[in-house]
Amino acid sequence: MTRSRTQADGSRAPTSADVARLADVSQTTVSQVLNGKAGITRISAETREKVIAAAARLGYTPNHAARSLRQRRTKLIALVLPTLDNPYFSDVVNAAQEAARERGYAVTVMPIREGDGFRASSLLQGAACDGIIVAGHENCASPELRLLQARGLAVAVLQEQSPDPAISSISVDLEAGGHLATRHLVALGHRRIGHVTERLRPAANGMSRIDGYRRALAEAGLAFDPALVVVTENSMAGGATGAERLLATEGEPATAAFVYNDQLAVGALARLRERGLLVPRDFAVVGFDGLAVGGFTAPPLTSVDSPRGTLGRLAAEVLIRAIEAGSPMAETHRLPVRLLVRGSCGGQEPGDPPP
Amino acid sequence: MTRSRTQADGSRAPTSADVARLADVSQTTVSQVLNGKAGITRISAETREKVIAAAARLGYTPNHAARSLRQRRTKLIALVLPTLDNPYFSDVVNAAQEAARERGYAVTVMPIREGDGFRASSLLQGAACDGIIVAGHENCASPELRLLQARGLAVAVLQEQSPDPAISSISVDLEAGGHLATRHLVALGHRRIGHVTERLRPAANGMSRIDGYRRALAEAGLAFDPALVVVTENSMAGGATGAERLLATEGEPATAAFVYNDQLAVGALARLRERGLLVPRDFAVVGFDGLAVGGFTAPPLTSVDSPRGTLGRLAAEVLIRAIEAGSPMAETHRLPVRLLVRGSCGGQEPGDPPP
Numbered sequence: 001m002t003r004s005r006t007q008a009d010g011s012r013a014p015t016s017a018d019v020a021r022l023a024d025v026s027q028t029t030v031s032q033v034l035n036g037k038a039g040i041t042r043i044s045a046e047t048r049e050k051v052i053a054a055a056a057r058l059g060y061t062p063n064h065a066a067r068s069l070r071q072r073r074t075k076l077i078a079l080v081l082p083t084l085d086n087p088y089f090s091d092v093v094n095a096a097q098e099a100a101r102e103r104g105y106a107v108t109v110m111p112i113r114e115g116d117g118f119r120a121s122s123l124l125q126g127a128a129c130d131g132i133i134v135a136g137h138e139n140c141a142s143p144e145l146r147l148l149q150a151r152g153l154a155v156a157v158l159q160e161q162s163p164d165p166a167i168s169s170i171s172v173d174l175e176a177g178g179h180l181a182t183r184h185l186v187a188l189g190h191r192r193i194g195h196v197t198e199r200l201r202p203a204a205n206g207m208s209r210i211d212g213y214r215r216a217l218a219e220a221g222l223a224f225d226p227a228l229v230v231v232t233e234n235s236m237a238g239g240a241t242g243a244e245r246l247l248a249t250e251g252e253p254a255t256a257a258f259v260y261n262d263q264l265a266v267g268a269l270a271r272l273r274e275r276g277l278l279v280p281r282d283f284a285v286v287g288f289d290g291l292a293v294g295g296f297t298a299p300p301l302t303s304v305d306s307p308r309g310t311l312g313r314l315a316a317e318v319l320i321r322a323i324e325a326g327s328p329m330a331e332t333h334r335l336p337v338r339l340l341v342r343g344s345c346g347g348q349e350p351g352d353p354p355p
Numbered sequence: 356m357t358r359s360r361t362q363a364d365g366s367r368a369p370t371s372a373d374v375a376r377l378a379d380v381s382q383t384t385v386s387q388v389l390n391g392k393a394g395i396t397r398i399s400a401e402t403r404e405k406v407i408a409a410a411a412r413l414g415y416t417p418n419h420a421a422r423s424l425r426q427r428r429t430k431l432i433a434l435v436l437p438t439l440d441n442p443y444f445s446d447v448v449n450a451a452q453e454a455a456r457e458r459g460y461a462v463t464v465m466p467i468r469e470g471d472g473f474r475a476s477s478l479l480q481g482a483a484c485d486g487i488i489v490a491g492h493e494n495c496a497s498p499e500l501r502l503l504q505a506r507g508l509a510v511a512v513l514q515e516q517s518p519d520p521a522i523s524s525i526s527v528d529l530e531a532g533g534h535l536a537t538r539h540l541v542a543l544g545h546r547r548i549g550h551v552t553e554r555l556r557p558a559a560n561g562m563s564r565i566d567g568y569r570r571a572l573a574e575a576g577l578a579f580d581p582a583l584v585v586v587t588e589n590s591m592a593g594g595a596t597g598a599e600r601l602l603a604t605e606g607e608p609a610t611a612a613f614v615y616n617d618q619l620a621v622g623a624l625a626r627l628r629e630r631g632l633l634v635p636r637d638f639a640v641v642g643f644d645g646l647a648v649g650g651f652t653a654p655p656l657t658s659v660d661s662p663r664g665t666l667g668r669l670a671a672e673v674l675i676r677a678i679e680a681g682s683p684m685a686e687t688h689r690l691p692v693r694l695l696v697r698g699s700c701g702g703q704e705p706g707d708p709p710p
Contacts, residue, residue: 078463083445084439084444084445084448084449084464085442085445085449087440087442089439090438090439090440093439093466094439094440094466097466106465107465107466108433108463108464108465109439109463109464109465109466110461110462110463110464111448111449111452111462111464128483235647236647236648236650236651237647237650240651266648266651267651269651270650270651270652270653270655273653292590292591292592293591293621293648295591295592295625296591296595296621296622296624296625297625297653298625298628298652298653300625
């Protein structure tokens with residue numbers, strides 16, 4: 001084991017001593033964290049984070065671990081998902097699994113809740129997979145992803161920008177979806193259009209649903225009114241609460257809502273019904289995802305159809321290509337969406353194909 | 356390595372040669388299959404099945420593999436589920452994960468479709484977990500479970516009878532649920548009560564939903580009419596088709612249905628609405644599971660509340676107890692259910708607490 005390596009540009013490669021110095025911990029701690037040998041509870045989360053951040057910042061690769069990970073081919077890929085509560089993810093998993101199976105790989109799913117802290121090294125050390133597909137804003141932002149990638153795992157993120165040039169990103173065009181949904185409501189004559197959404201992310205990069213919502217409003221010459229944006233919990237119950245609060249907004253009332261996803265929209269439809277509003281006559285609703293359940297609501301839900309099957313399949317294909325190339329081959333894909341017109345808005349937009 | 360071992364009762368323990376002879380394959384093949392070293396595609400599924408069946412029949416344990424599995428503590432447990440499409444399973448996973456985390460374990464989910472063949476050895480070799488919780492009728496019937504158990508993995512089955520004295524079983528009382536649901540409809544005055552169900556299992560053991568349905572009919576002096584039992588696909592679309600077919604049944608029409616699960620019931624409610632029937636005035640529906648979505652249907656769905664959280668939590672606890680005991684400690688648990696009265700049957704049963 002050499003304690004000093006030379007990089008392609010002639011500079012000295014970082015060592016574990018450099019990482020220890022930057023993180024202000026011992027080399028033993030660095031080794032325990034980076035080689036995944038420490039028990040989950042033995043080293044504090046704070047120390048782990050410091051070591052990983054330092055290693056990522058210096059571009060340090062623990063070579064032994066990398067070699068051992070690379071040599072161990074398990075033919076298993078892991079999907080790290082923030083929740084299994086939304087059927088959106090089961091559609092993605094089903095498609096990823098089918099694509100993986102065609103190539104001789106199996107799929108395992110690791111539910112890691114946003115905010116629980118992504119303890120990927122420990123988890124994935126146990127699972128011993130060849131690559132991971134990660135969803136969830138905080139999971140994708142974890143510095144551990146770069147570390148796992150550096151240690152020989154193929155990594156792809158879903159619905160997020162790639163955190164590293166060597167990490168692939170596969171997403172659907174959320175901005176275009178928000179635009180399509182809102183433009184549909186505008187075309188049907190609505191002028192006070194609300195947006196019921198889960199909490200907005202601090203790092204708005206012009207690529208999310210609400211950006212498309214704002215663009216469609218602006219194109220129609222409608223002012224963006226923050227009072228019509230209702231933030232709620234990401235669940236059916238949250239959708240019900242969100243609809244309730246949108247109805248209670250002061251000023252000229254909303255006559256329609258673009259709702260963050262179909263789960264929320266199912267709750268919103270129920271609450272509107274309870275409040276005596278007839279959808280679509282009294283209020284129009286557009287969801288997002290195009291889930292099966294939207295075909296069975298009262299009325300059936302118009303939604304932005306997100307290509308969940310293509311998303312899952314492509315993510316598995318991209319990941320397996322990287323695994324089999326044996327080196328980072330990052331790809332970036334953004335998939336188009338379409339509007340799925342059912343009954344909850346009350347009309348075809350001029351020029352739309354029949355449903 | 357001894358080629359002949361003596362068992363507690365003095366008889367000779369089976370060897371890999373015995374397995375090879377019974378399965379009519381070479382000892383190399385036996386070793387490749389049982390030690391999980393063969394690539395998934397290298398040995399035919401048929402041969403694998405023969406070897407596993409022979410090993411299970413003889414009670415053969417490949418000691419080396421067992422020792423290596425037992426020594427490798429991963430603090431990871433795997434849930435093998437037939438589908439992620441039903442939120443029932445995400446509720447079970449969430450609870451299992453919470454219980455596991457409290458004990459320092461992580462959870463991974465392996466979706467293995469019924470009928471795809473349970474390739475547990477290969478999969479679980481890759482995942483390197485300490486124990487597995489298995490759901491799905493065919494998955495639980497796989498001979499590989501006994502083999503995995505013999506090799507040192509803790510094994511528990513969900514919603515099925517234990518296939519082996521060393522394998523734990525955790526289930527909810529489906530028969531009692533079918534009885535509660537049907538008795539509720541009887542108490543509300545219904546005499547022609549249909550049952551919309553996914554395909555019935557050949558091995559009826561008096562413990563499934565339909566047995567409770569029949570018991571409640573018999574108790575009310577109502578004849579069981581096979582024409583009122585409609586078998587359909589396990590999905591929302593299947594529920595819609597099932598309701599359609601129940602309405603089309605010849606003879607005196609059904610006025611109510613006990614539906615297999617809430618997913619099916621969501622589809623059934625939508626189809627009844629499309630056909631112009633007002634629920635509960637014209638037709639009553641009881642689902643099974645008590646899923647969140649039933650609170651948002653039109654009308655809200657009366658259902659048998661299955662204790663999904665307790666099921667998942669208990670399964671994880673039982674499994675981890677067995678892992679930490681280091682030896683098989685089979686437990687059998689059957690959890691009670693209760694009726695969750697909402698709006699789809701149109702009334703409280705006399706003596707029911709208010710909803």
